[in-house]
Amino acid sequence: GLPWLRAVVLVRVHPAMAGGRGSWTTGHAVVAMVLLGRCVVAKPPLMKGICYGPFPAKAPVYAAEIIDDFMTDPAKPLWGPMGRGDLQTIADLGANTVRLYGNNPNMSHTAFLEEAARLELGVIPGISDYPYTQQKGSCKDTGYDCYEQVKASFAGDLRNGWLSQSGSYHRAIKHIIVINEPDLKLGQGEPKKFCKGILSAVDAILDAEREAGITGYVPSLTATFSFATCTACTPVKAGGFKPALSQMLDLKAAFMYPETFGYQPRNDLKAAYSARFVNSFNTQNPAAELEDTFFKAYSEEFPGKPVFIGEFHSIMNPLDQMKELNTIISMAQTSKEFIGMNWFEFQKRYDKGGKEVEFGMFELGLYKITSLEYFNVQYDVWCLEPVRDPVTRQRVSQELTQAFGGKGLNYYSLCKPNPLIVPLNAEGFREVKVLGSDSKMSALVERAVQHLGATVSDSAGLAAFAKGRANTFPDLLGLWVAKPSWASWDPDAACVADRASDAYAVGLTIEKACKMSEFNCQDIPWSCKGDPWKTADYVLSTVFSLIGGNPLEKCYFDGSAIFDTAANYKTWDPVCVVTRDPSSTPLSDQGFQAIANQRDAGKMEVFLRRVIETELGARVLDRSQLEAFAAKPAASMFEVRR
Numbered sequence: 001g002l003p004w005l006r007a008v009v010l011v012r013v014h015p016a017m018a019g020g021r022g023s024w025t026t027g028h029a030v031v032a033m034v035l036l037g038r039c040v041v042a043k044p045p046l047m048k049g050i051c052y053g054p055f056p057a058k059a060p061v062y063a064a065e066i067i068d069d070f071m072t073d074p075a076k077p078l079w080g081p082m083g084r085g086d087l088q089t090i091a092d093l094g095a096n097t098v099r100l101y102g103n104n105p106n107m108s109h110t111a112f113l114e115e116a117a118r119l120e121l122g123v124i125p126g127i128s129d130y131p132y133t134q135q136k137g138s139c140k141d142t143g144y145d146c147y148e149q150v151k152a153s154f155a156g157d158l159r160n161g162w163l164s165q166s167g168s169y170h171r172a173i174k175h176i177i178v179i180n181e182p183d184l185k186l187g188q189g190e191p192k193k194f195c196k197g198i199l200s201a202v203d204a205i206l207d208a209e210r211e212a213g214i215t216g217y218v219p220s221l222t223a224t225f226s227f228a229t230c231t232a233c234t235p236v237k238a239g240g241f242k243p244a245l246s247q248m249l250d251l252k253a254a255f256m257y258p259e260t261f262g263y264q265p266r267n268d269l270k271a272a273y274s275a276r277f278v279n280s281f282n283t284q285n286p287a288a289e290l291e292d293t294f295f296k297a298y299s300e301e302f303p304g305k306p307v308f309i310g311e312f313h314s315i316m317n318p319l320d321q322m323k324e325l326n327t328i329i330s331m332a333q334t335s336k337e338f339i340g341m342n343w344f345e346f347q348k349r350y351d352k353g354g355k356e357v358e359f360g361m362f363e364l365g366l367y368k369i370t371s372l373e374y375f376n377v378q379y380d381v382w383c384l385e386p387v388r389d390p391v392t393r394q395r396v397s398q399e400l401t402q403a404f405g406g407k408g409l410n411y412y413s414l415c416k417p418n419p420l421i422v423p424l425n426a427e428g429f430r431e432v433k434v435l436g437s438d439s440k441m442s443a444l445v446e447r448a449v450q451h452l453g454a455t456v457s458d459s460a461g462l463a464a465f466a467k468g469r470a471n472t473f474p475d476l477l478g479l480w481v482a483k484p485s486w487a488s489w490d491p492d493a494a495c496v497a498d499r500a501s502d503a504y505a506v507g508l509t510i511e512k513a514c515k516m517s518e519f520n521c522q523d524i525p526w527s528c529k530g531d532p533w534k535t536a537d538y539v540l541s542t543v544f545s546l547i548g549g550n551p552l553e554k555c556y557f558d559g560s561a562i563f564d565t566a567a568n569y570k571t572w573d574p575v576c577v578v579t580r581d582p583s584s585t586p587l588s589d590q591g592f593q594a595i596a597n598q599r600d601a602g603k604m605e606v607f608l609r610r611v612i613e614t615e616l617g618a619r620v621l622d623r624s625q626l627e628a629f630a631a632k633p634a635a636s637m638f639e640v641r642r
Contacts, residue, residue, distance in 0.1 A: 046332055047308050047340020048404045049097030050090050054078050054347040056379040058364050061351045067374050068102035068128055071112040073502035077372040077381045082421050082500040084369050084381055091119040093397060094406020099342040102128030105156025108503060113161055117172040126177035133185055144186055144197045151204035158212045168216035176219050178202060181226040183247050191233050192261050195254035198223045199263045206267045220278045224310040227283040236297045244281035245298055282311035286319060287327035299337055309341035315358050318390040325403035343400055361387055361396040367415040383415035419444035424451060424552055429473040442466040448476040452551050453493025453563045461486025480550045492566040494579045495544035495555035497536035506536045509560040513539045517546040525588050528576035541578035542590045582606035587615055589637040596633055605630035611640060
């Protein structure tokens with residue numbers, strides 16, 4: 001509707017800002033518009049991030065118990081929608097980015113990245129300290145040449161969720177922190193040592209990407225420096241040493257001339273620095289100090305080179321955090337290079353103790369939401385209580401919401417039972433019942449109905465039951481027998497893995513289910529092995545068809561399984577769900593028995609036709625003979641195939 005807006009044109013943008021190698025884009029990074037005959041290039045959206053490391057303990061813990069990777073499935077009770085829902089909270093606060101720390105390259109990160117993408121959150125993952133300083137034979141033991149250690153670690157990350165099925169990076173990943181505060185961790189502040197470590201790590205990443213066959217979009221790379229002053233580093237043009245900036249100058253020189261830093265690269269690191277590298281640093285300094293201590297000199301040293309703050313939050317002398325946030329955001333909005341910051345941090349780190357406890361915007365409350373198991377260590381997942389700003393006495397999270405422009409939180413409900421996530425057992429029922437809310441009880445009853453293979457078709461009937469007849473958990477169990485008319489009951493419902501659960505919990509459920517019946521889990525078809533979800537679908541649907549019972553008791557497994565409707569489980573690949581449907585049940589002995597037990601010749605004919613066409617590669621020439629065989633089928637799939 002603007003007559004002076006003529007067109008949106010494709011423009012060659014800086015690769016780091018476009019999210020990868022130089023490419024033509026109309027994406028969110030940079031957009032050029034012809035306005036009144038002039039080309040206007042916009043900065044990428046302001047990074048409004050939150051640092052996320054929500055260790056669930058309320059006290060210091062031994063190092064062996066520390067969870068380093070919060071992107072994993074075992075941590076899903078913290079960030080997932082059926083747990084505490086931290087990623088949803090971060091999005092509701094108005095953040096568009098979540099910054100993480102360590103990761104375990106042997107664990108899957110797919111579910112976390114998918115949930116972040118669903119919420120339109122960009123993710124900044126980082127390589128953990130393990131290959132640099134902790135593993136046996138770390139960089140410290142190899143003269144700060146980190147190539148082999150980082151390549152092995154990063155290749156694992158790529159295999160476990162960082163790459164999409166198409167071979168490109170997952171769309172949620174925006175930047176990758178190669179190492180956090182290398183100037184403090186590698187070489188005791190000696191530039192040649194920490195720069196060599198970074199060079200070799202980037203070299204390793206480039207080779208790991210090449211060997212993985214990455215195509216399309218690639219995220220920026222960065223090394224996040226501390227805000228310490230490095231007097232052994234390069235002084236700025238104006239003279240003297242600047243915190244973080246002097247380290248960045250040495251690192252730039254190292255990328256330009258790696259041999260002078262004792263490293264012989266395998267790739268063109270100078271080109272990689274130009275195309276993909278952005279700068280970043282952590283700081284506890286007040287926002288008002290940063291223009292003089294960093295940004296003014298940065299613009300002179302690195303004109304046009306993006307930089308962001310990896311951690312921002314000053315606790316030195318009580319400060320008005322609302323003012324701090326507004327100041328730092330205003331600086332980013334008016335700077336050519338400064339693209340945003342990440343607030344430090346989401347939750348108090350009781351496990352670290354000391355000053356670290358003072359940073360979180362949330363502390364752990366008294367209500368236990370659920371629990372999680374991480375490498376055989378059990379943790380409670382507590383609700384979140386907002387921390388107050390010592391100056392304004394406002395909730396820090398509320399101040400951040402105002403600064404970020406978020407929709408905000410319902411603080412009243414943070415530490416109250418949620419009928420959508422409480423366990424479907426007597427304790428979960430009691431927690432919702434004491435709330436005295438008919439609407440919340442209706443939500444709980446509807447969840448129970450969904451776990452019984454049905455959908456609510458009459459909301460008034462549901463409300464009447466929830467208000468007048470849902471007095472104890474056995475009343476919910478009784479729905480399985482009563483099958484009230486206000487719900488539609490699916491005859492093809494099956495026990496499957498609940499996709500709202502996580503792969504780790506599902507794996508534990510497979511172990512339990514394999515011990516519950518005469519079914520031998522060695523007989524799982526090859527097509528249903530290797531993927532925990534498909535394996536669980538096959539085992540759970542088979543075992544439940546053998547043992548029967550009430551799905552809330554026999555197909556729940558602490559929330560890892562659900563007796564789901566065919567309409568739901570067919571939205572994903574149902575190839576491993578043993579069901580009464582002859583058109584989809586697996587072509588296995590268990591699938592055959594599920595059809596044979598119905599004593600329906602028509603269904604058996606459909607099943608046998610699939611066997612003939614799919615497994616035997618043949619076609620039916622005489623349907624009457626097929627019908628006769630279906631009416632009196634063989635006793636097993638072995639006989640059918642023979």
